[in-house]
Amino acid sequence: MIIAIASGKGGTGKTTVAVNLALAWGAPVWLLDCDVEEPNAHLFLRADSAQQEIITVPVPQVDMARCDACGECSRFCVYHAIVAPGTKPLVFRELCHSCGGCARVCPRGAITEVARRIGVIETSEVEGVTLVGGHLDVGVAMSPPLIRAVKARIPHDGVALLDAPPGTSCPVITAIRGADAVVLVTEPTPFGLHDLTLAVQMVGALGLPMGVVVNRVGIGDNRVHAFCAAHHIPVLQEIPDDRRIAEAYSQGIPIVEALPEYRALFRQLAESVTALCAARRFVTQGDGHEHRGGGETELRPLNPATGASTTEGANANVRV
Amino acid sequence: MKLAITTSGETVDAALDSRFGRAPKFLIYDVESGAFTLLDNAQNLQAAQGAGVQAAEHVARAGVDAVITGHCGPKAFRVLSAVGIKVYTTDLPTVAAALAAFKAGSLSQAEGADVEGHW
Structure with missing residues (x-):
């Protein structure tokens, strides 16, 4: 099971969600830091030693x-x-x-x-989490080859969480392609909604099931929720705007360690994303071929189970 | 002797464009006859990468002996040097002013790139 954690806007909490989801998973899990231009999961999952491979x-x-x-x-x-x-x-x-x-x-x-x-891949083990992080060398302009190298470490069985780069361009598509589901992290602000809209179009074009995590609930407005409802995109979890979370973050401490009362929230999220992946598998097996619609440029209501629109087509607009 | 001068316009009175790789056009000027032709570079304006390299190939195929522009990046300079095209940089405002300065011998030849790529 491969779950990608992405966002249109940067700084919405992708790594926070990925790290805490990994720690709260309750079983061994792989966390792949695909944000190779500025990897940061290792700041929260600190290992004494890491194995290094030159890519x-x-x-x-x-x-x-x-x-x-x-x-x-x-x-x-x-x-x-x-x-x-x-x-x-x-x-x-x-x-x-x-x-x-x-x-x-x-x-x-x-x-x-x-x-x-072009860079290195560091692998370490922290509390049941196998962290694989790509670190692109300074001055290297193209990150997709390193992202592909990180993804090549995904085990055949088991659970892999991919921390994707922000945005909607080639590096993100390289990171999320092939995932069983995509979790889009956003914040309830106009900027958050604007970039979420782009991210939803991107994930829809790839035909992947998706759900949204709204971070810092309490700031901004309710337009992100209204958007998700209108487009039948499940809101998988809400993380409140809690100053203590920001304080823990600033010290590199995962939320579930600094504030154990949030462990249940991330456990619930683990169950929701597992259900999202299961829905896709059912559909894939059920009609004998995968729904890989794409190439669409306008936003249309998506099937929440598969993320695919009813339009079939090649991913002509997605170049990686 | 043929010169390529970067410009956004279509005559010698037009503005000199300070970019080489992403200049809209090159005015190819024959020093002996005073005649000129225009070489379009619009394709490179959109290029994510490699604009300087491609522009340098472009003017090399046009058979010029020297380039007059505002700035020249490292990749373009390497291609131009390989084929023996001289590079003159100037902040003069128009093609005509740059040509006059070139003819008067007051433009200095660049010995290397004067800006980073994607400046």
């Missing part, structure tokens, strides 16, 4: 003695990562998407692929 991507290296400056590699590369303006090629490794095409099209076999480091 690399393949990039081209040109043997200039073999190269005859034919320019085939440059004509192939739509990302301009290998450029031969009438000369032997120049390689811009940071623009490379690691497709390997340049090495294949080179008629002289002058291009080989070499490893370029």
Whole structure:
């Protein structure tokens, strides 16, 4: 069971929900920090030691003695990562998407692929939680390859919670694709609602079931709740605007440890998201194929059980 | 000798665009005849990455000997250097003023990129 915790707006409490949900799960669970540009789950789940793995991507290296400056590699590369303006090629490794095409099209076999480091993955164990965190190196512009490497550590059985990056762009889609359900964390403010609307469209386009956690209930207004009701999106849990939560957060202490009275709230959330995943499995098995509608650009009422609209189509608008 | 001057307009009186990779157009100017053509760079305005590299390939294919612009980033400079295109940077306001300064020999040649990528 893979549950992604995402949000449109940043700073709504994705990591807070992910960490506390993991600690309150009641069984061994994996927490994958896919916010590799600024991972922070490890600040709340502090381990004495972590195992480190260096993650690399393949990039081209040109043997200039073999190269005859034919320019085939440059004509192939739509990302301009290998450029031969009438000369032997120049390689811009940071623009490379690691497709390997340049090495294949080179008629002289002058291009080989070499490893370029993009970051590290740290794995640690804290209180029944296996934390896997991707840490992108400073200066690396593309995070999806590292997010995919983090996700490759998801065990076949068991429960994995994915702490996604904020927003609705490629890194988020890379993180949540393949999840059994998506938990969207928002706050009851106009900003929260605006970005929640975008996130709901994104998750709908991927055809994933979703539910909302409203954090800091008590501030703002009731428009997030009205939106969820209008679009048949279940509100899975509400976390009150409690100053003590902010104080614990500022010291890197999970809510369920600092304020044990909140453990029941996260236990309930664990049950709600499990039910959300189960509903999807039932539908998937029930009619023999997965509902993967998508490509839609306008918001329409979604089936709360599957998150899919009734429109079938390719995910043409979602490029990762 | 052919020059590529970055611009947002269509004549020598138009403003000089201070960006290289994301300039809307290049005015390709023949110093001997005074004739010029325009090279569209609109595709690169939208590029998320690699605009400088692509713009440099673009002007290289146009066969220019030098580029006159406001600023030049590191990737574009590397491509231009590889093909022997000189880079002159200036804060003069128009294409005509830059051309006059070039002809008078008062533009200085850049020895490297003067800005970071995506400045």
